[in-house]
Amino acid sequence: MEEFLSSGLADDLPAVLKIRALGSERLRREIFQQVDIELKYEGYFRRQEDDVRKFETYEAMSIPERFDFAALRSLSSEGREKMNRSEARVDRAERRGSAE
Numbered sequence: 001m002e003e004f005l006s007s008g009l010a011d012d013l014p015a016v017l018k019i020r021a022l023g024s025e026r027l028r029r030e031i032f033q034q035v036d037i038e039l040k041y042e043g044y045f046r047r048q049e050d051d052v053r054k055f056e057t058y059e060a061m062s063i064p065e066r067f068d069f070a071a072l073r074s075l076s077s078e079g080r081e082k083m084n085r086s087e088a089r090v091d092r093a094e095r096r097g098s099a100e
Contacts, residue, residue: 022028038045069075069083 019028019031022031069080072080075083
């Protein structure tokens with residue numbers, strides 16, 4: 001960032017002009033450091049935002065009530081068994097809640 005700023009290429013950018021017009025050298029330095037960090041890690045930030053969006057999409061999905069986990073051969077036997085057990089627990093809890 002320092003190289004870019006000292007190259008003169010950024011001299012006419014409105015944001016750079018506004019930052020340079022600030023009275024405090026310390027504040028200017030902190031702003032430029034923050035911009036530098038955000039530029040360096042922009043790809044990571046974007047990837048993380050994409051991951052959050054994917055997670056929110058998956059979280060909004062629901063598994064059909066009577067989904068047959070035993071038919072999923074891509075799951076291990078243990079995984080299919082656990083999923084079927086957890087489904088049964090949810091069913092029992094829902095029935096108990098509606099009976100009260």
